[in-house]
Amino acid sequence: MTTLEIKNLHASVDGKPILQGVDLVIKAGETHAIMGPNGTGKSTLASVIMGHPRYEVTEGSITLDGADVLEMETDERARAGLFLAMQAPQEVPGVTNSDFLKTAVEAHAEERGEPFKIFSFIKEYDKALTELKMDADVPERYLNDGFSGGEKKRNEILQMKLIKPKIAILDEIDSGLDVDALKIVGENVTAMKGDGLGMLLITHYQRMLSYIHADIIHVMMKGRIVKTGTTDLMKKIDEQGYDWIKEELGIEDERVGVEVKEPTFLEPDSLADAFKK
Amino acid sequence: MKALDTIQPFIDHLDNVFVFKAGKIHTQKLKAPFDQIKVGSFDDLTEEALKTLKNTILKDYEGIDEALNASTYTTFIQVPKGFESDEKLYLFFLDGNQTEHIHLNLGSSSKFNVFEYHLDDAAGSKNILETITLGAYAHLDMASLSAYHEDSKVTFNRQGFFQEKSDATITLASLGDETLIQNTHLKLLGFQAKTELTAIALTSKKQISTIKSTIEHNAIESEGELNHYGVANDESFLTFEGMGKIEKGMRQSKNHQHNKGVVLAPKARLDANPLLVIDEFDVEAGHGAAVGRIDEEQLYYMMSRGMDKKTSERLIVNGFLHPLDRYLSEDFKTHVQNLLIQKTQ
Known part of the structure; x- marks a missing residue:
């Protein structure tokens, strides 16, 4: 059974520490959700798992079925079974969606020692386009070039459907999606759960979680997972926000890597009441 | 591999094709309506026709006499007035070590698609002069690929002359390993003449390539668009010099230029020097360049x-x-x- 194990993960960007000891285990068939306000390190965790060159791991480990993920290049991580649906997918003019995806699927087939079958690829591509209610001209268009926010997100899920990862991380897949699109994405992602896919959903609203059911909910603050629970935790966050967690844990500012700027001059507005007494 | 062997598999599939080997017709296949197109050397032209050419469309061609005299081989391609086809004519030039002169002449109101491929068998010094003339209302869609030997030194001098309301899309791609100087000078001479010129170049090893493209506006309401795309690898040096030139009085003309390049190796170099020379107020013009490493x-x-x-x-x-x-x-x-x-x- 596929297991992604993250132990005491510390990572920094430009020398600034962001992740400060993340522990997380995701097994095949499980869906985890990481929630938390903006700026707490959620997306950094996703980028570090996938090996974004900007982030430096300073401590801890990530393993996939025992194999050291941190030793792998980004493409090796992908071929090992990791997938990240990105928050802001890149636009690559000049490279068509079909060429891009064909090359990716080919690389995965080669890794598994299987022949790449072009006709089943085309068939699957067409099927996925229909299931995600995407335009038929998407394959010929350039990769995400001129796509709307919603189209880009659907294109991420489309790639995921064809690449068939073992563990998928969906980073804010709900942002930029209207309710109809969210429903379509939710259905497509849920359908993949049946194949033993392990998933990590990253979001700061619980909105997405009404379309994709998560078994385990984590809350991230200050670059760490500070609370883990089930649906009840999600409901409480939905009703009461995050402040009770901050109070419980004695956290004043949940953010990491954000410099709190001391005011360098007196705000003129702060003098408005100065002479009343 | 000999150049002819390289292209042979393509030729078999094509309906309309000429292969010129060292300036002489080696293979010729034409289907209607392409059989209306006349192809021959300058020697095949009447004295009168040659004189007319020199006095009209070739009169602006700098150094035409020298070019004609120096040309070991000349190829004259005449597309008749009113010719129209969506099919393509394929021209393969297996260039020898000499000056070649190619003249492509589109009669007025013709619509013509052409695909050129220049390559060589052995290293040497090649000098290719090509003139492209478009009669009024003529429409040209042209791609020209070149891939020469690593030790070849190649100079392309292309000039284009566009009459009233003619329209040409020209895409040039240098994909070989030669030392290259590619000059392209397109002159918009007729009212509302229009052109889009795209030059693509890939350089590698110690190759040095200079791509110089000019669109000159000598007519009112003429439109020019110039695109340079480049990739420089290894220790190669690629230069793009693009110029948009609008003469005085050529009001309502438009000229735009884009340069885009990627440098793949630390010792590779890619320069883009866009230039606009404008002598008229009532115009629309702009240029841009984006050169760097892969994002x-x-x-x-x-x-x-x-x-x-x-x-x-x-x-x-x-x-x-x-x-x-x-x-x-x-x-x-x-x-x-x-x-x-x-x-x-």
């Missing part, structure tokens, strides 16, 4: 889908060739792909 975020995105760095880079670089796509049949695409792979390794 790290794009690379990361592609690699995160499982393709290795080399493959991802190649796909991105391949994107620079996209203006060529529509000219290439499937077998040609594979051929161009292979050239690209060699150049970007």
